[in-house]
Amino acid sequence: MSTDPNRPLQNQKALVTGGSSGIGEGCAIALGTAGAAVAVNYHSSPGEAERVVAAIRTAGGEAFAIKADVSKEDDVHAMFAETIKRFGTLDILINNAGLQQDAPFHEMTLKQWERVISVNLTGQFLCAREAVREFLRRGLVPEISRAAGKIICMSSVHEVIPWAGHVNYAASKGGIMQLMKSMAQELAPKKIRVNSIAPGAIKTPINRAAWETKEALENLLKLIPDGRIGEPEDIARAAVWLASDQSDYITGATIFVDGGMTLYPGFAASG
């Protein structure tokens, strides 16, 4: 295990799904800076993924970009095979790829429902399963980490906060909560840790409409007791810590990184 506090993930190998933008980009760069070699997965933006790879290399890290649709089993198999071939093994999975396809409930198409569930929830299942297979194959290597592997699921405050107009997304995140906890319970005896980060409103392309105008941002800030929108780095710092041995006794937990969004801020002034 690493003894350098600035590089807690030294010599570890990581895969970040959806690593070419937003929270995934922030996590990939932070993991690289913390000493991990990083496979940066993307779906449709190779140029963006290469930009993230370049940022990690500039900071002295090792990285490469890899295309896969996480909802497709064959793509996921190929992505893990290539990552393990290049890195030798895998220690950390950041199960991050996700999307929104919003619609009023009565207008939501089956296609919108299925797309969001298959990327956000089935994608996390497929990637976690491949990661666990590699962790079990290789087993514990005490010089590298106290754990045989770490999985961090990117959830959302909407694993607990209902969200009108976004039932597919909220259902996918509620599903991630039980996927993560059930995996954590099953895999703890094998020294595999599984946890979630539940971000609140983080300034990324997925929620541009919620922050790009002054009026939208003012409305959004009413939901955030801390009084600011989050940045990808807020999430990335939690991801590095959850991936490191600093959090070795934590498994099955969801860490809300949300500026207090889950504190029912409406009740501060009424109720």
Ligand code: BGC
């Ligand atoms: C969603 C964002 C939203 C945030 C808070 C996230 O999971 O992807 O669009 O701003 O939750 O509601």
